[in-house]
Amino acid sequence: MGTDLLSAYAELHLHTNYSLLDGASHPEELIESATELGYRSLAITDHDNLFGAMVFARLCKEASIQPITGVELTLAEDEHCLGRRHHLTLLAANREGYGNLCRLVSLANGLDLVDQNQRERRRLDPCLPVRRLAEHCAGLVCLTGCRQGLVASLTAGVRVAEAEVALRRWVDWFGHERVFVELQDNLVHGDRARNRALAALARKVGVEIIATGDVHYHDRARHRLQDVLVAINNRTTLDQSHQLRRPNREFHLRAPELQLRRFLEFPDAVANTLVVAEACAFDLTEDLGYRLPEPPVPPGHTPD
Amino acid sequence: MESSPRAKVGSHRIRPLNTPVPVQLRVDAGVPTAVLQRAGWRRVDLVEEVWRVDDGWWRPSQVARTYFRLALEGGHMITLYHDDIEGTWWVQTY
Numbered sequence: 001m002g003t004d005l006l007s008a009y010a011e012l013h014l015h016t017n018y019s020l021l022d023g024a025s026h027p028e029e030l031i032e033s034a035t036e037l038g039y040r041s042l043a044i045t046d047h048d049n050l051f052g053a054m055v056f057a058r059l060c061k062e063a064s065i066q067p068i069t070g071v072e073l074t075l076a077e078d079e080h081c082l083g084r085r086h087h088l089t090l091l092a093a094n095r096e097g098y099g100n101l102c103r104l105v106s107l108a109n110g111l112d113l114v115d116q117n118q119r120e121r122r123r124l125d126p127c128l129p130v131r132r133l134a135e136h137c138a139g140l141v142c143l144t145g146c147r148q149g150l151v152a153s154l155t156a157g158v159r160v161a162e163a164e165v166a167l168r169r170w171v172d173w174f175g176h177e178r179v180f181v182e183l184q185d186n187l188v189h190g191d192r193a194r195n196r197a198l199a200a201l202a203r204k205v206g207v208e209i210i211a212t213g214d215v216h217y218h219d220r221a222r223h224r225l226q227d228v229l230v231a232i233n234n235r236t237t238l239d240q241s242h243q244l245r246r247p248n249r250e251f252h253l254r255a256p257e258l259q260l261r262r263f264l265e266f267p268d269a270v271a272n273t274l275v276v277a278e279a280c281a282f283d284l285t286e287d288l289g290y291r292l293p294e295p296p297v298p299p300g301h302t303p304d
Numbered sequence: 305m306e307s308s309p310r311a312k313v314g315s316h317r318i319r320p321l322n323t324p325v326p327v328q329l330r331v332d333a334g335v336p337t338a339v340l341q342r343a344g345w346r347r348v349d350l351v352e353e354v355w356r357v358d359d360g361w362w363r364p365s366q367v368a369r370t371y372f373r374l375a376l377e378g379g380h381m382i383t384l385y386h387d388d389i390e391g392t393w394w395v396q397t398y
Contacts, residue, residue, distance in 0.1 A: 223358065
C-alpha cells in the first residue's frame, strides 16, 4: 500500500462505545483497526459526551496516530428541547475550542438547569437548545453532521432553501473557514443524490465539503451488536426496530483507499479531511497544561 | 355455475408487486455491465446508484443484498440486486 494512500484521508466522524447504546466498539479496537489500515489522524465524536476522549487520545498517541477531540452534539431549535432534534459534529481546533466543547457538553447534559428533575431528565437524554451554541463557537471546527444533521436532513427532504438558511447560520457563528458540509456514503439508498445536493449547496454558500464515515464500529461483523444496541436503546425488539436501525453493515472504519473510491466524484471532500486534521492541532494529552500543586513537606521529606 | 370473475382477467397470473425476478447479467468486478431483457442484451450505460441492505441476521431468512440502479442503453432505468447469500441476481422495483 503506497504511503500516499495511507495519508490521504482522516476519519473525522467516529463513535466509540462511549456513544452509549449506539457505538459498538471499544476505543482500543477502533485504534487497532486504524493502525492496521494506515490512518495517521482519527477523531472521536461520541454523542454529547467526552467520556472516552482521554483514553482515546492516549491510545492514539501510543499508536502514533494524531487524536482529534470532538463531539456529535444533539441540538433542538426550541428552548426546552421538546421539538425535533438534529446533530452537529464539532472538533476542537485549539485549547479554547476544547474548553467550549466541554462547556457545550455540560450544557447539553443539563448543567445549567436549576430544577433537579429537569436536570436528571436532560442528563439521561442530552440535548442543547441551539441558541446556547452561538455563545461557545470559538476554537471549534463545525462539520454539518450526519443524515440527522439539520443541513443534510433538510437537503434530503428537498427543502433546499431552509437548508441554506441553516448552513448560513453555522457560517455566521463559526466563520467561513471553520464550517464544512459533511458528506457521507455508507451505501445507503439516497446517499449519492443527497451528497450531490449538499455539494451544490456548499458551492452556493461558499464553504468546503468534507467526507466522513459515520463510523459506529471497527469491523463490519460488529454491525450485529450495533443493531442490538439500537433496539435496546429504543426499548424494542430487533424485528420492531427496522426503521430505527441502520440499513446495512457499512458503518465500519473503512480503509482510506476505499473512502477515496467511494468519494471519487468529490475529491476535495477527501482532501479536506487532512486540512481539518491539520487545523485541529489540539492534543488532549499535552495541551491542557495541568500542573499538580506542590504540597509543603517537612525537611528531609519528598512529596511522594 | 358461473365462472370466477378472476378467471376472466387472468388474475391467477398476476404477480404481487415488487416480487424479485431472476435476471441474467454480464458482470465485471461485481458491477453489472449488460442485462438480458426480452429484446436481447442491453448495455449498462451508467451505474446511477449502489446501495446495500443487511437485515434480519437473527432470522433464518436474513437479507444481504447489494442494489444497483442502472441506466441501460436506450434510456431505460432498472433496479436489480445481488443476493450475497445465494450469489444470485434479481430485478426488483425499489
